[in-house]
Amino acid sequence: MRSVKVCGTTGDFCSAHKLLTVGGEATVQRSVARGKKIPGFTVIELMVSITIVAVLATIAMKAYEPLMMKSESVRCSSNMRSLHISLSSYINDVGHWPQAPTDTESENVNEEFEDWWIAEMKPYDVPELLWKCPTVYRLVQHKNPETRPKLHYTPSSFDSIPLSPYRWATQPWLMEIGPHGNILFMDGSVRNVTDFIH
Numbered sequence: 770m771r772s773v774k775v776c777g778t779t780g781d782f783c784s785a786h787k788l789l790t791v792g793g794e795a796t797v798q799r800s801v802a803r804g805k806k807i808p809g810f811t812v813i814e815l816m817v818s819i820t821i822v823a824v825l826a827t828i829a830m831k832a833y834e835p836l837m838m839k840s841e842s843v844r845c846s847s848n849m850r851s852l853h854i855s856l857s858s859y860i861n862d863v864g865h866w867p868q869a870p871t872d873t874e875s876e877n878v879n880e881e882f883e884d885w886w887i888a889e890m891k892p893y894d895v896p897e898l899l900w901k902c903p904t905v906y907r908l909v910q911h912k913n914p915e916t917r918p919k920l921h922y923t924p925s926s927f928d929s930i931p932l933s934p935y936r937w938a939t940q941p942w943l944m945e946i947g948p949h950g951n952i953l954f955m956d957g958s959v960r961n962v963t964d965f966i967h
Contacts, residue, residue, distance in 0.1 A: 804965060841903040842949045845948070848899050849943055849953040850923060855893040856934075866927035866934045883919040905947035913914075921946050 791803060810818070867889050869882055887897050902921040909917045924942040927933040934942065935955050941951040950962035 796950075799902060802943065830908065841907070842951070845902040845904065845945060845949050845951055846959040848902065848946075849945070849951060849959050851899055851955055852895065852922065852943060853953055853957045855890055855895045858893050860931075860934060864931050865929040867924070868929055869924075869926070875913065880919070886920060902945055902947040902949070902951075904947075906951065910945075918946065 791851055843944050856867075867886070869889075887895075887900060897919065900920045900922060903922045905918070922945055924943055925934075934940075938955065941952045941954055945951040949961050952962060953959050
């Protein structure tokens, strides 16, 4: 066996070759010259990189959640204000607050109540999606469609006297069933339930 030194065509990398004679034929065994490193990551460097990325992702998710909740709360308030405009139009046209039927004998009273409100307000540019709070919608997506609420804003019950909905300034028109605790009043203002606790 004899060793020779061969340089590549670019002249920047030299490797030692050992000529081996196996069965009468010469073969070349190559070994990298001392002092030269193969480029790449070590296992330690890779583990540190993965850990840093995981920590940054966790921090980003913690910062993202409050921002998302705030954004959904604003959209929820906007939905309630749009419903206020439609309810006001309904009162102007019909002369009183929508009178949901109360004499139902069905087992699915809640579902009939929700369907009635959706159908009654549809002519006033109220799609079903407007009745949904974005946060509640996100939280109940994985649940059975039969148990999910269709209305995320519960309407108050007023009698059929024309000005009943405007008689009491503190009587809410709609109350959100979600985590924001938004309440819609007759003047179109949306306030949080915590405003009344303090």
